[in-house]
Amino acid sequence: MIPAPFDYVRPGSLDEAVTALADAGEDAKVLAGGQSLLPLLRLRLAYPSTLVDIGRVPELKGVRDEGDHVFIGAMTTHDEVLHSDLVRAECPLVALATATVADPAVRHRGTFGGALAHADPAGDLPAVAVALDMRMVARSRDGEREIPAAGFFVDYLETALGPGEILAGVRVPKLGPGWGFHYEKFHRTAQAWAIVGVAAAVRRSNGTIEEARIGLTNMATRPLRAAAVEQAVRGLAVTDTAALRGAAAHAAENTDPPSDLHGGPDYRRHLAQVLTHRALMAAAAA
Amino acid sequence: MPQITVTVDGITHEVEVEPRLLLVHLLRDRLGKTGTPIGCDTSNCGACTVLMDGKSVKSCSVLAVQADQSDILTIEGLSTDGTWHPLQKAFHEEHALQCGYCTPGMIMASLDLLRENPAPDDDAIRKGLEGNLCRCTGYCNIVRAVRRAAAEMSGREVSAT
Amino acid sequence: MTETLETVPEVGRARRRKEDTRLVTGRTRWTDNIQLPGMLYVAFLRSPMAHARITRVDVSAARRRPGVVAAFSGRDFADEQGSLPCAWPVTEDMVQPDHPPMAVDTVRYVGEAVACVVATDRYRAADALEAIEVEYEPLPPVLDMNEALKPGSPKVHEAGNKAFTWKFSNGDVEAAFRDAPVVIDRRYRQQRLIPSAMEPRAVVVDTDGETFTLYSATQIPHILRVMLALTTGIPEHRLRVIAPDVGGGFGSKLQVTAEEVLCLLICRRLGKPVKWTESRTEGNLTVHHGRDQLQHIEIAAERDGRIRGIRVNLLADMGAYLMLVTPGVPLLGAFMYNGIYKMDAYDFTCTGVFTTKMPTDAYRGAGRPEATYALERAMDELAHELGLDPIELRRRNWIKHEEFPYTTIAGLTYDSGNYEAATEKALALFGYDKLRAEQADRRERKDPVQLGIGVSTYTEMCGLAPSRVLGSLSYGAGGWEHADVRVLPTGKVEVVTGSSPHGQGHETAWSQIVADQLGVPFEDVTVIHGDTASSHKGMDTYGSRSLAVGGIAIVRACEKVREKARQIAAHLLEASPDDIEFDRGVFRVRGTQSGKTIQEIALATFAAHNLPDGVEPRLDASATFDPENFSFPHGTHLCAVEVDTETGAVKIRSYVAVDDVGTVVNPLIVEGQVHGGIAQGIGQALFEEAVYDPEGNLLTTTMADYLLPSAADLPDFVTDRTETPATSNPLGVKGVGEAGTIASTPAVVNAIVDALRPYGVHDVPMPCTPERVWRAVQEGAAS
Structure with missing residues (x-):
């Protein structure tokens, strides 16, 4: 299928980009890697008046060490994230989840920022963002502001970015030593979206879980933290399978999972518990 | 209409394109590179995969304007001097x-x-x-x-x- | 005379394919690749309603859009578009509604074409569709077959929702079930499938004002030509149909489509070449769907497992209209519900039902996978009921090797088979006993991941088909196939085949057959197909018929060529034709070294200086072969699955297929067909389903929703063969295109159910999604 016509601008800097976006009005859309947007355009499910292509904005690319956090530029591709030594060393959960996004060709074009700004609750990275309390850096003509991940994902395909704002990058806090990570994705085929996914980070000390951060994919119209599980898991022995299972049983609390061809809400609630248990076990052993 | 420059299988083309033109349609309909087919609308099937600056991409999910200044390798450019890859x-x-x-x-x-x-x-x-x-x-x-x-x-x- | 011949027969060799040269280099000629000067692009506006009266269509605004040359509604074609054909009136009283290629008054499924635009390029055409205004007056959708048959149901067509009821019965079924020690009574659902050939359909039509050339991504250029002539009134001799490279079909391109008819009519109106290429979304909506049956199967058996009789009652969803062979598809299964087993009674009833969905039609296996699924699932239920090993139950019932030829309860005569050999080989490759031991261990340990073993022993009727049989089933055409074999002056050979490949490798396999038949090098043969101008006669490719019917036509044509060559050789060698013997390309005078190669004879024939009296200067021949019987491939497939009872996830751990497709012309091609067939059967078992919502909207319009397995979702398959030649044709071949698909679906589902028996699970509806498997475990455990 074929996209409807649109105007196109390709700014060469972030300043130009935010100006272009503001000038283009409210029906404009930012084009990042296009791996989610292009199918929507082709199916004519989106009719932007203008696409602001931020693919050639140098400030938006790359991964930097910024002390207590890692900055990942919004236009860093999934493939570049996967190959970043810094990401792998300091934010392994990001690498683990990114490796499950779509397929290699899509990961060559699709971007870290694009996937987050698209805010698909079935996407793998939003759950990681909330689990790790990433800080989203938004730029507009009025300057820069930071939005905590918890407040960034508002609803299905909806973020806290205002009109005229571009997600410039993400600050991923470094968690320090003692953490283990796992991303548990459950889907029907390798290419399919997650029915449910669980992003888990677990800090261990002397065989005991001291702290856990758990993000849930596709359990509501936005990514969720499994707060009750995080509470329940504190102090449990990393090898105590039964106790961890008991803690994971809280995973479905305060969720509002969708119903679609791949599963009803009750099945998803059940899966969230099973997968959270598995993610905890794997993260605790990692 | 934007003008772009793309090199496809070693030949450089300067073409004017509508912004919405898909890279795969540029290849097939404008440049006659019909070796790369289209199988779906949603980037699932991969039939249209080409290399763009050395990395695989699905050419149905890239706008031609996004490919400006890039080097595209298709199946048609894979053989060298008549020898199959x-x-x-x-x-x-x-x-x-x-x-x-x-x-x-x-x-x-x-x-x-x-x-x-x-x-x-x-x-x-x-x-x-x-x-x-x-x-x-x-x-x-x-x-x-x-x-x-x-x-x-x-x-x-x-x-x- | 020179000795240039290989001594190894070509038939049986793993020849690499000739067609690959263009396919691996991108030098293909898909229909969408064709660009003609001044070509216009067609786009169709499709109904968003499952069922509605069209009250207004206004294309005038579309006509004013940039680049638009024309725009039409169904009304514009009403007088000339005719009705899309159904070639299989299965009963005399079958309801066969008018099927306008473009809807005029009423739409009956989502996706039905209601208008179109013709523009200078595909982008402009897509844009202009949005300017067409259509008003609908909604009518109630008809989606559920059982509901559709109830009195008072909304009607899809005025004549009602029942298309036909077709019955077959042999033996005393009542007696078989009366006092039967064991009766298995099961209901299965064959979900609706979307065939999903990788190449979307495309049509190009060109005209010189007098004649029309239609290119289409079709399996059936010959049938299409006849049908287009009959539908549009364009005389057959002014219509040329070309199937260029065609990217897969699996039955989905065995059709006369609305778009083919309409593009022809548009070309005729505008006098310009036109092209239409569907998007995948359009394809999912409007390429005919497959399967969609509700099956009720009952088996009456003795306590020792011997089958007394089988009773089958089907509802088959026709969709909104009857397309080319829609009503016949479930009936191709009618003769297969007895499978490879002996019994005394069999009763089959099928009712075709109209719904407001895309019509169904042939999809790989067409009727036979459905039958095999219900039978093989029910056989496993019987084995479970009796506490018998499922292999042992089958052994007790199958036709023994020494009993062939065997006339089945369904009235077919199976010419050959060796179920024992195939099964033994499969069991050995699979490591059956070891896997059973592991299964017992996992059950003992209450492992949340359980192991299941599924078996499927199948046969199928293929090589469609003896014309006489097709006639007795009221099919509208014959089942013969045609071939021309032409030896050129230099001794090279052209073969014109009436079969029409779309991935099967005919260019290679036919070359192998001809190389043996005429004693010429494999490389010296070229195969011409898929163009009614160069291949004037054919019945095309479907139903695993190309080799078993078309291959034999080639053999017969070669025999005629040899006979001509023998006459000429005898004359040149000054011997009696009776004294000439043919051996690997050389015609020799018996008992001497004196001989002529076929190449020498070809040249001599071309020169025609010294031919026997009355012999024409030509070394070519035609043959049309009509088989006397179907062929009956068979095999045993075994599947081991791991089922995660906590999530419902199913992983295929190993898969073994031993198929008997008779003589193998090219083992590489045969193995490839089996691999692909298994993958499609697994697709049905685990992943694929066309889903309509309660309003009749298709929810699975993209490949993101209609899940096809990728390499990462399938295991490696272990395949092997037994070779029991068919006795019904001179090559001993049977056909292999559909075997894998027929066998694999029940093997996989049997394995899943087998894994879950300890949980009280006796069925999981297809596709066995994780959610369905999980629910089955929950419900089984609760009961």
Whole structure:
């Protein structure tokens, strides 16, 4: 299928980009890697008046060490994230989840920022963002502001970015030593979206879980933290399978999972518990 | 209309394009590079896979304007001086195609896979080709072909050094 | 005379395919690749309503859009578009509604074409569709077959929702079930499938004002030509149909489509070449769907497992209209519900039902996978009921090797088979006993991941078909196939085949056959197909018929060529034709070294200086072969699955297929067909389903929703063969295109159910999604 016509601008800097976006009005859309947007355009499910292509904005690319956090530029591709030594060393959960996004060709074009700004609750990275309390850096003509991940994902395909704002990058806090990570994705085929996914980070000390951060994919119209599980898991022995299972049983609390061809809400609630248990076990052993 | 410059299989083209023109339509309808087919609307099937600046992309999910200044390699540019690439030979030898519609994309995705991992095991091959659908072969012979090509390509590299 | 011949027969060799050269280099000729000067692009506006009266269509605004040359509604074609054909009136009273290629008054499924635009390029055409205004008056959708048959149901067509009821009965079924020690009574659902050939359909039509050339991504250029002539009134001799490279079909391109008819009519109106290429979304909506049956199967058996009789009652969803062979598809299964087993009674009833969905039609296996699924699932239920090993139950019932030829309860005569050999080989390759031991261990340990073993022993009727049989089933055409074999002056050979490949490798396999038949090198043969101008006669490719019917036509044509050559050789060698013997390309005078090669004879024939009296200077021949019987491939497939009872996830751990497709012309091609067939059967078992919502909207319009397995979702398959030649044709071949698909679906589902028996699970509806498997475990455990 074929996209409807649109105007196109390709700014060469972030300043130009935010100006272009503001000038283009409210029906404009930012084009990042296009791996989610292009199918929507082709199916004519989106009719932007203008696409602001931020693919050639140098400030938006790359991964930097910024002390207590890692900055990942919004236009860093999934493939570049996967190959970043810094990401792998300091934010392994990001690498683990990114490796499950779509397929290699899509990961060559699709971007870290694009996937987050698209805010698909079935996407793998939003759950990681909330689990790790990433800080989203938004730029507009009025300057820069930071939005905590918890407040960034508002609803299905909806973020806290205002009109005229571009997600410039993400600050991923470094968690320090003692953490283990796992991303548990459950889907029907390798290419399919997650029915449910669980992003888990677990800090261990002397065989005991001291702290856990758990993000849930596709359990509501936005990514969720499994707060009750995080509470329940504190102090449990990393090898105590039964106790961890008991803690994971809280995973479905305060969720509002969708119903679609791949599963009803009750099945998803059940899966969230099973997968959270598995993610905890794997993260605790990692 | 934006003017772009793209190099496709070694030939540089300057073309005016509508912003919405898909790279795959630029290749097929404007440049006559019909070796790269289209199989879906949603970037699932991978039939349209080409290399863009050395990395696999699905050309149905890239705008031609996004490909400005880039170097595109399609299935048609894979042979050199009439000699088939080891992947083309291996797909033929292992009967890794039937109708052949997915083959250009499958070969280009395999090329990218072997760039990343010159000696993949079967699982890595299957995972690496997860974005390319074939309805004819059941994939067994495609996996064998990629394995065979990997051996030939690494052998060549070894002898070259 | 020179000796240039290989001594190894070509038939049986793993020849690499000739067609690959263009396919691996991108030098293909898909229909969408064709660009003609001045070509216009067609786009169709499709109904968003499952069922509605069209009250207004206004294309005038579309006509004013940039680049638009024309725009039409169904009304514009009403007088000339005719009705899309159904070639299989299965009963005399079958309801066969008018099927306008473009809807005029009423739409009956989502996706039905209601208008179109013709523009200078595909982008402009897509844009202009949005300017067409259509008003609908909604009518109630008809989606559920059982509801559709109830009195008072909304009607899809005025004549009602029942298309036909077709019955077959043999033996005393009542007696078989009366006092039967064991009766298995099961209901299965064959979900609706989307064939999903990788190449979307495309049509190009060109005209010189007098004649029309239509290119289409079709399996059936010959049938299409006849049908287009009958539908549009364009005389057959002014219509040329070309199937260029075709990217897969699996039955989905065995059709006369609305778009083919309409593009022809548009070309005729505008006098310009036109092209239409569907998007995948359009394809999912409007390429005919497959399967969609509700099956009720009952088996009456003795306590020792011997089958007394089988009773089958089907509802088959026709969709909104009857297309080319829609009503016949379930009936191709009618003769297969007895499978490879002996019994005394069999009763089959099928009712075709109209719904407001895309019509169904042939999809790989067409009727036979459905039958095999219900039978093989029910056989496993019987084995479970009796506490018998499922292999043992089958052994007790199958036709023994020494009993062939065997006339089945369904009235077919199976010419050959060796179920024992195939099964033994499969069991050995599979490691059956070891897997059973592991299964017992996992059950003992209450492992949350359980192991299941599924078996499927199948046969199928293929090589469609003896014309006489097709006639007795009221099919509208014959089942013969045609071939021309021409030896050129230089000794090279052209073969014109009436079969029409779309991935099967005919260019290679036919070359192998001809190389043996005429004693010429494999490389010296070229195969011409898929163009009614060069291949004037054919019945095309479907139903695993190309080799078993078309291959034999080639053999017969070669025999005629040899006979002509023998006459000429005898004359040149000054011997009696009776004294000439043919051996690997050389015609020799018996008992001497004196001979002529076929190449020498070809040249001599071309020169025609010294031919026997009355012999024409030509070394070519035609043959049309009509088989006397179907062929009956068979095999045993075994599947081991791991089922995660906590999530419902199913992983295929190993898969073994031993198929007997008779003589093998090219083992590479055969193995490839089996691999692909298994993958499609697994697709049905685990992943694929066309889903309509309660309003009749298709929810699975993209490949993101209709899940096809990728390499990462399938295991390696272990395949092997036994070779029991068919006795019904001179090559001993049977056909292999559909075997894998027929066998694999029940093998996989049997394995899943087998894994879950300890949980009280006796069925999981297809596709066995994780959610369905999980629910089955929950419900089984609760009961």
